[in-house]
Amino acid sequence: MTVSRENSKAVYRGIKEAGIRFVTALPETWLVYLLQMAEDDPEMCLIEVAKEEEAIGIAAGAHFAGNPNLLLMQNHGFLGSINGIVSLALLYRVPLCMLIAHRGHMGEPYPWHTQGGIVTEPVLRGLGIPFDYARDPSQIGRQIGEAYTFSRSSLMPVALLLTRDLMEGEA
């Protein structure tokens, strides 16, 4: 299976329709088309970080500056960002809208993704972070808009888990 270009376009449309013009990201395979679209879009400011925890700080700065933004990362990057999420976002009530590539769930062929995939949902629950799974390209635009809105009203990190159903495909 390869990454779905069509569904990546649907995700990107959802990001734009939510009013987002500032994306902080670390490249990952499922996100490759999304990052290319962001790079090629003159309306979009894409900041690629060296490690995902940086992105939590950059997103907080963009929030303080009134700049609608979201984060794109793999679930292992989320796991590597937890102190930033806890000791900046949760501690200071800074909203984050995180689109997380959920590697390592059913159908995962790569052993190295499995442990991170297995613990992602329990860690989100443990942190009290509201989350939802994104599986259907026809719903992804609405889901991104709702995740963004909820992060701003609740002043919380909110996660949308991008699943294999959504991100992989023939085209």
Place this chain on the structure above:
Amino acid sequence: MKRAECIKALYPELTDSLVVTIMGACAQELYDLGHRENFFYLQHAMGLASSIGLGVALSLPHERMIVLDGDGSVLMNLGTLATIARYRPANLIHIIFDNGSLLSTGGFASHTTGGITDLAAIARGAGVPHVAAVSTLYEFLAAAAEAFERRDLSVIVAKVEAVGPDHYGMDLKLPENAFRFERFIREKQKRVT
């Protein structure tokens, strides 16, 4: 040179800037000079003050953004120097007070003690275009004045003594600081536009 002296000398020039500090002594020394609405104190999440500064600086290119950082915090997030250099916001001044010590958490030596690790060299190697390494108050003020003038990404590594305040505490709840900082920026942008 003491960090408190540097911050005190810089304080009158901070009125028109946005300022993010790291936790502990650095935050307290700025707060004790008098809190202003354009100050945000990151009392935890070590390493991310510079990332917050980058997010603000890229979002508001017309505002001067000053980060007051420390060696312990920068060592926790060295990648930040490369990210900052890559995007090179012209309005970001990143000041790193290097006391060679994790002062606020027991005073243990950091990797910069005895000159083993050279943060200015790391910043240069990361690609930061303007890096000053200073060890006297006179040099610090000169480097700060140059950074304010040049309008390009600048890092100042200031070697300071490992001393801090004899008290800690602020009459400012952490989320309150975040809410007020965000509101200050929002209202300032309304005045600008």
